[in-house]
Amino acid sequence: MVIAEASGDVVQNSVGYCCRQDGAKLLSEVIRVRGRFADLQVFEETRGLRIGDTVEFKEEMLSVVLGPGLLGQIYDGLQNPLPKLAEQAGFFLKPGMYIHGLPTDVEWQFTPKVQAGATVQAGDTLGTVPEGIFEHHIMVPFGARGERTVERIAEAGTYTVEKEIAVLADAEANSHPVTMQQPWPVKRPLNISRRRLMPAEPLVTRVRIIDTMFPILRGGTYCIPGPFGAGKTVLQQITSRHAEIDVVIIAACGERAGEVVETIRSFPELIDPRTDKPLMERTVIICNTSAMPVAAREASVYTAATLGEYYRQMGLHVLLLADSTSRWAQAMRELSGRLEEIPGEEAFPAYLESRIAAFYERAGAIELRDGRVASLTVGGTVSPAGGSFEEPVTQGTLKVVGAFEGLSQTRADARRYPAIDPLNSWSKYTGIIEPPKVARAQHVLRRGNEVRQMMTVVGEEGTNIEDFTVALKAELLDNCYLQQDAFDKVDAATPAERQQFVFDKILELLDLEFEFQTKDEARKTVVGASDLFRNWNYAAWDSEEFKKILADIDAFIAGKGTQEAQQAQPVAAEEQ
Ligand code: ADP
Numbered sequence: 001m002v003i004a005e006a007s008g009d010v011v012q013n014s015v016g017y018c019c020r021q022d023g024a025k026l027l028s029e030v031i032r033v034r035g036r037f038a039d040l041q042v043f044e045e046t047r048g049l050r051i052g053d054t055v056e057f058k059e060e061m062l063s064v065v066l067g068p069g070l071l072g073q074i075y076d077g078l079q080n081p082l083p084k085l086a087e088q089a090g091f092f093l094k095p096g097m098y099i100h101g102l103p104t105d106v107e108w109q110f111t112p113k114v115q116a117g118a119t120v121q122a123g124d125t126l127g128t129v130p131e132g133i134f135e136h137h138i139m140v141p142f143g144a145r146g147e148r149t150v151e152r153i154a155e156a157g158t159y160t161v162e163k164e165i166a167v168l169a170d171a172e173a174n175s176h177p178v179t180m181q182q183p184w185p186v187k188r189p190l191n192i193s194r195r196r197l198m199p200a201e202p203l204v205t206r207v208r209i210i211d212t213m214f215p216i217l218r219g220g221t222y223c224i225p226g227p228f229g230a231g232k233t234v235l236q237q238i239t240s241r242h243a244e245i246d247v248v249i250i251a252a253c254g255e256r257a258g259e260v261v262e263t264i265r266s267f268p269e270l271i272d273p274r275t276d277k278p279l280m281e282r283t284v285i286i287c288n289t290s291a292m293p294v295a296a297r298e299a300s301v302y303t304a305a306t307l308g309e310y311y312r313q314m315g316l317h318v319l320l321l322a323d324s325t326s327r328w329a330q331a332m333r334e335l336s337g338r339l340e341e342i343p344g345e346e347a348f349p350a351y352l353e354s355r356i357a358a359f360y361e362r363a364g365a366i367e368l369r370d371g372r373v374a375s376l377t378v379g380g381t382v383s384p385a386g387g388s389f390e391e392p393v394t395q396g397t398l399k400v401v402g403a404f405e406g407l408s409q410t411r412a413d414a415r416r417y418p419a420i421d422p423l424n425s426w427s428k429y430t431g432i433i434e435p436p437k438v439a440r441a442q443h444v445l446r447r448g449n450e451v452r453q454m455m456t457v458v459g460e461e462g463t464n465i466e467d468f469t470v471a472l473k474a475e476l477l478d479n480c481y482l483q484q485d486a487f488d489k490v491d492a493a494t495p496a497e498r499q500q501f502v503f504d505k506i507l508e509l510l511d512l513e514f515e516f517q518t519k520d521e522a523r524k525t526v527v528g529a530s531d532l533f534r535n536w537n538y539a540a541w542d543s544e545e546f547k548k549i550l551a552d553i554d555a556f557i558a559g560k561g562t563q564e565a566q567q568a569q570p571v572a573a574e575e576q
Pocket residue numbers: 226227228229230231232233234235417418419485486487
């Protein structure tokens with residue numbers, strides 16, 4: 001924190017540079033103005049700054065640069081490309097080193113989409129360049145007010161992001177040159193649309209417990225709270241890989257350096273199952289470790305949201321994953337402490353909830369001016385200290401998100417992955433399965449849990465056979481459907497159609513009224529069915545193996561398990 005005395009006007013949230021005597025200029029943001037004095041939050045170590053050093057105030061707000069070349073990048077919270085920074089500075093970053101967020105030497109193949117004389121508005125497409133598997137739209141600057149006339153548009157050809165590709169005239173006939181890049185202030189939502197839509201289309205993650213039980217919608221919000229080690233980061237990686245979405249923005253904020261390094265190292269190796277190309281080609285990673293300056297950590301989620309909104313503006317479906325928002329909230333708490341603000345619960349600032357709400361509000365489905373529908377979905381992990389969800393960040397998040405995928409330590413300890421707790425999670429959205437069907441499954445899980453609790457007291461002998469069977473059915477649903485093997489080629493990702501088909505079969509089985517004589521018979525029969533369903537998960541959709549197991553399952557259901565023994569024997573014999 002730096003307090004500066006200003007000679008002219010200073011605007012809240014504008015950028016300033018604190019100039020060290022050795023010439024380094026440290027990026028800062030004005031976070032409070034009191035008369036002639038401005039409080040600056042420096043995005044760097046303030047070591048080396050002295051009383052009397054000058055501060056250069058700028059007019060612009062903390063911004064990122066938008067344009068082709070964002071995909072595949074790994075940035076810090078201030079949009080410095082980390083690999084390049086490391087190349088230039090070595091292992092230890094020097095304060096005051098900033099690198100342009102976009103490559104300036106790449107020549108992009110530009111195709112104009114408007115003609116001279118056309119009338120355009122902010123966000124309209126002037127032309128496109130191919131970026132990875134997408135058509136990157138070069139748009140009329142988002143800050144342009146009112147209508148503009150295209151005075152000049154570049155011919156098809158190759159241009160760098162710094163080259164002029166169009167000249168636009170405003171109503172007063174002033175000419176504005178346009179390049180392929182433009183800045184945007186990170187804290188201002190970017191949304192140029194005909195209207196905001198209610199999220200309605202399911203975002204299929206191909207994780208069964210999410211899509212079937214606690215669905216997410218494109219343009220919606222969700223959170224994944226869970227104690228340390230419960231699988232938040234792994235779940236986000238699975239989602240970024242398999243979710244049916246165009247672009248993924250990952251904000252790895254403030255986790256320990258080791259974890260962030262792990263993300264950076266493992267991510268570029270992942271192959272996109274959809275394109276067979278590196279997953280990074282449609283991903284942007286923003287990362288900050290807890291070792292980086294606190295203000296940069298605080299900024300990183302806004303940087304990520306802005307990049308997400310930018311690709312949405314192009315007509316794409318974007319998923320923003322913030323891991324973890326607790327670290328972001330901690331950064332907010334530290335900054336608030338330095339400002340000596342009145343602390344709220346657990347020393348978080350009183351505005352914690354409104355900041356969390358404002359962050360998730362950046363999600364949304366929109367109809368663009370040309371009628372295309374695009375979306376930004378926001379999912380954040382929360383890592384509550386001590387694992388209790390009764391803390392301000394989790395509670396503040398719960399109030400605003402549409403789905404709650406709560407991870408449980410007990411499930412993680414039992415290696416029941418993904419460790420989303422089916423008894424504790426919820427979603428306000430309707431996904432790919434009709435809600436009454438979901439409710440039936442939930443009923444079985446709840447009853448099964450009650451019976452299990454009871455059994456720990458009265459033992460198996462004290463439990464009647466109907467209850468015992470319900471517990472077995474709940475176990476089957478959990479083992480064979482809710483749990484999923486992230487390391488198996490087939491089981492790792494279940495498309496919507498397959499989920500609908502398999503879930504119906506599971507429900508058929510759950511609805512069966514068995515007439516077991518003994519608990520042993522009950523156990524043997526249901527375990528037999530479990531084996532069938534589990535093997536089914538590993539069989540490729542519509543393969544011969546898949547059809548064969550389906551026939552076995554149908555026979556099992558038709559005979560309520562009585563024929564299962566005869567059916568299963570030949571299979572077992574073949575295997576030997
Ligand atoms: P968190 O981010 O919640 O602290 P991680 O996502 O890093 O936890 O997970 C911790 C460990 O748990 C992983 O290293 C992995 O061994 C295991 N794990 C988590 N999720 C899964 C999963 N879906 N399948 C298999 N192992 C998992």
